[in-house]
Amino acid sequence: MLEFDYPWLFFLLPIPLLVWWFVPPYKEQRDAIRTPFFEELAGLTGKSPAPGAVILRRSWVQRLLLPVCWGLLVCALARPQ
Numbered sequence: 600m601l602e603f604d605y606p607w608l609f610f611l612l613p614i615p616l617l618v619w620w621f622v623p624p625y626k627e628q629r630d631a632i633r634t635p636f637f638e639e640l641a642g643l644t645g646k647s648p649a650p651g652a653v654i655l656r657r658s659w660v661q662r663l664l665l666p667v668c669w670g671l672l673v674c675a676l677a678r679p680q
Contacts, residue, residue: 604678611673615666 603609634640641648657665 602680603674604680606677608673608677611676612670615669 637648
């Protein structure tokens, strides 16, 4: 029969969910000037504007593998015997 030396470590399983809910995402503050004629200004300077904030989406493989890896790591820390 499978037993764990430290079964209380299974209380660590919900930590990623708690971090996702309570820790705000990283935001970078930059100085900016808002103008209604921005495209004209960009055309006159000859520079192309940098893209805005991009939120990268996870693939289904990452959405599946990350929780599985976390669960296996917690199981290994609990030291199955």
